[in-house]
């Protein structure tokens with residue numbers, strides 16, 4: 001944008017604006033999934049009820065892991081902005097690993113539930129639960145792929161200080177996914193759920 | 197907390213990039229706060245006989261604080277252009293209003 | 309439609325030698341078919357949108373005629389009950405998602421950058437991607453006809469009718485997946501155009517100097533950005549129910565089918581404004597031009613559009629008055645629906661005030677615009693009658709509703725789009741469409757339209773149900789049904805005349821020089837460029853001082869305050885001669901990426917293995933895209949090196 005003084009645009013980066021519009025739109029997506037879950041959380045048919053099956057201590061740990069990945073994400077950005085490529089890579093990798101840990105926890109949680117008789121097709125509650133957390137998990141996984149791509153690109157010397165905005169934008173996505181989990185963790189897990 | 201005040205919409209782009217971002221220390225402080233709140237949240241789980249009328253608002257407040265901290269500091273909404281905040285908050289508020297109305301029509305609040 | 313355009317594109321790039329970039333070669337500009345499939349030019353993309361949508365329009369139109377043939381007489385036998393269900397479902401889905409929305413996208417793509425004085429949209433490659441995904445989704449949806457059965461649950465797809473129990477064929481899978489795909493396209497283009505309006509305006513073009521059309525398109529993009537995710541959720545849930553056995557809409561397991569209705573209409577009502585607002589924008593350009601007056605109450609026009617956008621989110625349950633949502637909800641939504649008529653009324657009054665006292669020229673675009681004002685008013689009024697819940701209890705699910713939404717969508721949205729066709733055709737293709745045929749086209753359409761849909765008010769109030777494949781003799785339905793069928797064929801002839809008009813006008817224009825600048829004495833910035841628009845849009849980006857900047861460059865005031873012409877169009881318009889404009893380069897990847905989606909769609913329906921090539925195509929294209937610089941460094945000046953990212957791209961069209 002090499003416009004002159006008359007410029008009337010926002011002066012903001014196109015890419016960042018795009019990401020923020022996207023995140024605004026994502027609010028409606030997750031809102032719909034969360035509402036669906038809330039409507040169905042007491043409809044567990046003959047299957048396990050949420051209150052019986054949630055393992056709060058375990059989920060607390062994985063929630064904490066995801067929360068801390070937001071810290072490492074922002075440290076990665078700040079390292080890159082300083083031109084500290086080594087730490088940038090280190091924190092990118094850590095973030096991806098923490099994300100992977102979270103996904104691992106989710107896989108573990110899902111398999112445990114499965115063993116305890118809560119399958120995807122058990123009840124409206126189970127369908128809604130797996131769909132909501134699954135959607136979130138897919139978002140985290142996409143984030144991990146983006147982080148790893150950034151990491152590889154940095155290894156090949158392509159992720160320079162000038163392109164810090166790229167990392168910032170991936171970071172926005174990452175933090176958003178984290179923020180959604182903050183919501184899910186409280187509203188779905190911590191707020192007492194119906195028991196059978 | 198040094199408050200870099202919110203930029204005007206029409207701020208020039210180049211100044212943007214060189215914005216003084218908070219130090220790593222600040223970020224770590226925020227993370228600690230977030231961790232502590234999470235610990236408090238989880239702690240409520242062990243107070244089994246706390247009545248719902250207290251517990252749920254308490255949890256909600258803590259959640260909102262965490263949400264706010266991540267959005268404001270880690271997502272830089274505090275320092276960045278208000279346009280970004282508007283888009284995000286716009287989506288958030290719209291989603292909240294619409295879905296709360298929908299939940300109300302499902303009599304969600306009555307069932308608790 | 310495939311007029312040759314942009315003759316000078318080759319000069320800029322064709323004779324550049326091909327430089328391999330990594331593993332592939334960058335496509336170059338030109339005018340063969342390859343240039344159309346790799347184009348990132350918003351004008352070409354706009355034309356592609358228009359051509360594809362007209363193609364779907366013919367399909368949807370044939371479906372409509374078949375429906376009317378079936379209903380022409382009692383106990384019709386043209387289509388069986390099953391076929392009838394598929395026909396009206398595909399007709400609705402096609403017209404809403406594959407005709408009106410992409411036609412609006414055609415105008416938005418072509419005109420929005422021109423109206424704000426930009427060289428292109430903010431993300432040209434994403435723009436191409438939107439189009440190809442839309443086309444892939446639309447074709448995917450229509451292949452349902454070939455592969456067995458088409459969707460048959462209505463465009464609103466009410467659960468549990470759409471479940472595997474009541475709809476065992478694959479039809480509703482095509483619906484669920486096809487609309488997801490077109491939804492992705494809408495979402496991407498919405499985000500792109502929002503950024504474009506916010507960031508790419510010419511110097512001096514403040515938000516409140518933007519033409520009303522641009523404003524309405526902006527509002528629509530926000531509606532899309534926020535409404536599409538809601539139907540995405542609904543469609544995902546439906547897909548999971550059908551393909552993976554979840555229980556979102558299965559009452560047997562305690563699920564609530566109303567969940568679908570809520571999600572669908574939370575999207576659905578904003579959607580009807582997504583359909584109508586572009587057309588409101590179009591006629592807000594046409595009416596002032598042909599009334600020789602500025603738009604009356606520009607700020608009211610803009611704010612009522614924004615108000616409609618907001619209020620559109622608070623009325624969805626008026627589609628559910630008889631679904632058992634409880635008296636309080638019914639009362640609340642009844643009220644909010646009545647209120648939304650207010651900003652709509654403001655617009656109608658403003659158009660009338662614009663025409664009032666104007667020296668109106670009834671050229672074809674103006675005829676169509678006047679058609680919108682009158683026909684949409686009828687549709688709006690019947691809408692208000694639905695808003696009265698007890699009355700709606702009688703009206704709902706009858707032909708009265710069918711009358712309402714055709715008056716707003718055909719009489720409002722589609723006629724407005726035709727106004728746009730006639731108005732901007734010279735801008736896009738460099739020749740005018742014939743006035744004689746155009747007027748005939750208009751009168752046939754408006755007469756046929758009223759014959760078809762007017763009597764539906766009567767039939768509906770007499771109790772004829774919608775979505776029923778036949779009716780028995782003796783209820784008094786025969787006469788008006790026959791009239792409707794005759795009317796629908798008159799519309800068909802009208803549409804045919806439009807196509808003939810394109811053909812004859814193009815033929816007449818062949819070998820002639822393009823129409824001169826400013827054929828209509830128009831008002832907004834797009835007319836500053838020559839007709840047809842050159843590939844680089846503006847020789848020089850204009851500096852904007854006024855609303856209706858173009859008009860103000862032509863007219864001024866004499867010492868008595870009388871409006872006089874101060875410059876001719878030739879003096880004001882640019883001649884398109886600039887050659888050193890740096891433009892974004894074409895790309896293969898949007899097309900390849902988009903082609904991955906149908907594979908995934910068929911995979912979900914038939915065999916999950918098909919998803920693999922689809923997924924590979926998508927992933928591969930994303931990476932190739934990310935490593936392909938938006939501007940070919942071998943071309944142009946290369947003074948700015950743009951970095952590129954996985955999820956966004958730095959595509960600024962630099963202004964030299």
Ligand code: HEM
Pocket residue numbers: 464580581583584626627645646648649652687688689690691692694695700703704705709712713716717720721
């Ligand atoms: C003055 C503004 C409007 C009002 C008050 C209004 C009101 C309503 C109401 C209450 C219904 C539900 C009727 C029923 O199913 O029982 C309805 C249906 C419908 N309206 Fe409108 N409407 C308005 C404008 C529009 C516009 C501008 C469009 C589209 C461009 C539109 C498209 C539709 C469609 C497609 C349906 C039928 C949906 C279906 O059941 O398939 N309406 N309208």
Ligand SMILES: [Cu+2]
Pocket residue numbers: 576577580623624626627
């Ligand atoms: Cu509606």
